[in-house]
Amino acid sequence: MSVTIYKNANIDNQGLTSFAVENGKFIKFGKDVEQEYQDAKVVDLQGKLTVPPFADAHIHLDYVYTASLPSKETASGTLFEAIDNWSDSKDKLTEAEIKRRAYIAIKQQISHGVQYVRTHIDVTDPKFTALKAMLEIKEQVKDYMDIQIVAFPQEGYFAYKDGDKLVEEALKMGADVVGGIPHFEFTREDGVRSVQKGFELAMKYDKLLDFHCDETDDDQSRFVESIAAFTYFNGLQGRTAASHTCAMGSYNNAYAFKMMTKFKKANLNFIVCPTENCYLQGRYDTYPKRRGISRVDELTENGLNVSFAQDSISDPWYPLGNGNLMHQLDFGLHLSHMMSVEQINNSLKFVTYNGAKTLCVKDYGFKVGNSANFVVLNEDNAFDAVRNTASTILSVRNGNIIMQKEPEKVLTTYKF
Ligand SMILES: [Zn+2]
Incomplete structure (x- = not known):
C-alpha cells in the first residue's frame, strides 16, 4: 500500500503540521514528510482542526428510537418512571427490530466522527434478545467502529429475579464490561451487594466495569464510595x-472533598451525560432546580478522568439526541461552569481522549505506529470548534476514509 500524506493539519490545536500514513498506520509526523515521501498522495487539510475520533463512552444502542414505544405516556420525566415504562414494553422487541434501530443510530454516530462506543445492553431479559442482536452488530461494524458491550441489568442484580445470573450469562456470551445500577436496588445493602457481585464477576471473567451510579438528586445516594473502595x-x-454520579452535585463539600482522595487512589473514570441528566434530574425540585451534573470541574482539577457521553437517542429516558458529541461538549461545559478560554481550548479531550481512556483503548491518538484513525472538524482551532459546535467533515479509520461531508455553504442576499 502506498503512502498518503495529510498536510496543513492543526493536530490537537497544537499548530499546523503534516503526517504520513501507510498500511493503515501513522508512520511519521512533521512538516518534512513531503520531502521524504515524494511519490505519496497528498491530501491538504487546509488548516482544519484534526483530532482523534470521538469516543462515546456511554450509550444504550438497544433503546434508540423507542421513545414512542411505551404504552404509558411519559408524565413525570423521571428516571424511575422511564425504567417502569421500558419494563412494560421491552418484551415485545425482536432482534430484527433492535438491529434496524441500532444501525440507524450507528450511522448517525459515524456521520459525527464517532469511532469508539461503549453501549450498555439490557440483560434483565432471560431471552437476551438485545444482547444477541448487539453481538452480531459489533462484528458487522468493526471496520467502522469499535463497540464495547456492557452487560447491564437495567432492572437490577437483585430487584429483578436472577439479575445477577443474567449478568454472568451475558459475560459468557461475549459482553465486554460488567454493568450495574446500585441506586435502583431495593435497599442500600442490596446496592452495595450488587457492586460487590459486579466486581466478583469482573475478576472471574477478566472484564472492565461500568456502573450506572447515583443517577439521582438524593444526596444520600453514595454508591460511588463502594465502587471506589x-x-x-x-x-x-x-x-x-x-x-x-449526579448525586455528587448535591453532596456536602466535606464528603465530596474526602471522596476526591479516594477516587484518586482508585483511579476511577467518570462518565457524565450532560443533556440526559439535565433533562432527567431536578424533577423533584421546584425552584431552585438542580442541573443533574456531577462535579466535572472539581474531578478534573483533581486529575481524574471525566468524559461526556450521549446516553440516549430518542428513548423513554430522553426524547432528543443525535450522536453528536460536540453537542454534549457544549452542554457539559455550560452546566459545569468550565468556560475560561483555557478550559474551552482544552475541552475536546472530554469527548475524545478521556472517553478512549475510559474504554482502555490502547491504540489511540497521534503516535507513530498507532492505527491511522482521526477526524477533521470544519474549524481552524479548538475554541471556534467548540463555539460553533463544528461538524466533522472527514473521518479516517485504518487509513481509509469512512465518512466525508461537504461543508455547509451559506448563500446570502444582503448588501452590507
Ligand atoms: Zn445509561
Whole structure:
C-alpha cells in the first residue's frame, strides 16, 4: 500500500503540521514528510482542526428510537418512571427490530466522527434478545467502529429475579464490561451487594466495569464510595467507570472533598451525560432546580478522568439526541461552569481522549505506529470548534476514509 500524506493539519490545536500514513498506520509526523515521501498522495487539510475520533463512552444502542414505544405516556420525566415504562414494553422487541434501530443510530454516530462506543445492553431479559442482536452488530461494524458491550441489568442484580445470573450469562456470551445500577436496588445493602457481585464477576471473567451510579438528586445516594473502595482494594485502578454520579452535585463539600482522595487512589473514570441528566434530574425540585451534573470541574482539577457521553437517542429516558458529541461538549461545559478560554481550548479531550481512556483503548491518538484513525472538524482551532459546535467533515479509520461531508455553504442576499 502506498503512502498518503495529510498536510496543513492543526493536530490537537497544537499548530499546523503534516503526517504520513501507510498500511493503515501513522508512520511519521512533521512538516518534512513531503520531502521524504515524494511519490505519496497528498491530501491538504487546509488548516482544519484534526483530532482523534470521538469516543462515546456511554450509550444504550438497544433503546434508540423507542421513545414512542411505551404504552404509558411519559408524565413525570423521571428516571424511575422511564425504567417502569421500558419494563412494560421491552418484551415485545425482536432482534430484527433492535438491529434496524441500532444501525440507524450507528450511522448517525459515524456521520459525527464517532469511532469508539461503549453501549450498555439490557440483560434483565432471560431471552437476551438485545444482547444477541448487539453481538452480531459489533462484528458487522468493526471496520467502522469499535463497540464495547456492557452487560447491564437495567432492572437490577437483585430487584429483578436472577439479575445477577443474567449478568454472568451475558459475560459468557461475549459482553465486554460488567454493568450495574446500585441506586435502583431495593435497599442500600442490596446496592452495595450488587457492586460487590459486579466486581466478583469482573475478576472471574477478566472484564472492565461500568456502573450506572447515583443517577439521582438524593444526596444520600453514595454508591460511588463502594465502587471506589472495591476498585482500590481489588487493584483494578483505571479499569472501572462510574457513570452519571449526579448525586455528587448535591453532596456536602466535606464528603465530596474526602471522596476526591479516594477516587484518586482508585483511579476511577467518570462518565457524565450532560443533556440526559439535565433533562432527567431536578424533577423533584421546584425552584431552585438542580442541573443533574456531577462535579466535572472539581474531578478534573483533581486529575481524574471525566468524559461526556450521549446516553440516549430518542428513548423513554430522553426524547432528543443525535450522536453528536460536540453537542454534549457544549452542554457539559455550560452546566459545569468550565468556560475560561483555557478550559474551552482544552475541552475536546472530554469527548475524545478521556472517553478512549475510559474504554482502555490502547491504540489511540497521534503516535507513530498507532492505527491511522482521526477526524477533521470544519474549524481552524479548538475554541471556534467548540463555539460553533463544528461538524466533522472527514473521518479516517485504518487509513481509509469512512465518512466525508461537504461543508455547509451559506448563500446570502444582503448588501452590507
Ligand atoms: Zn445509561
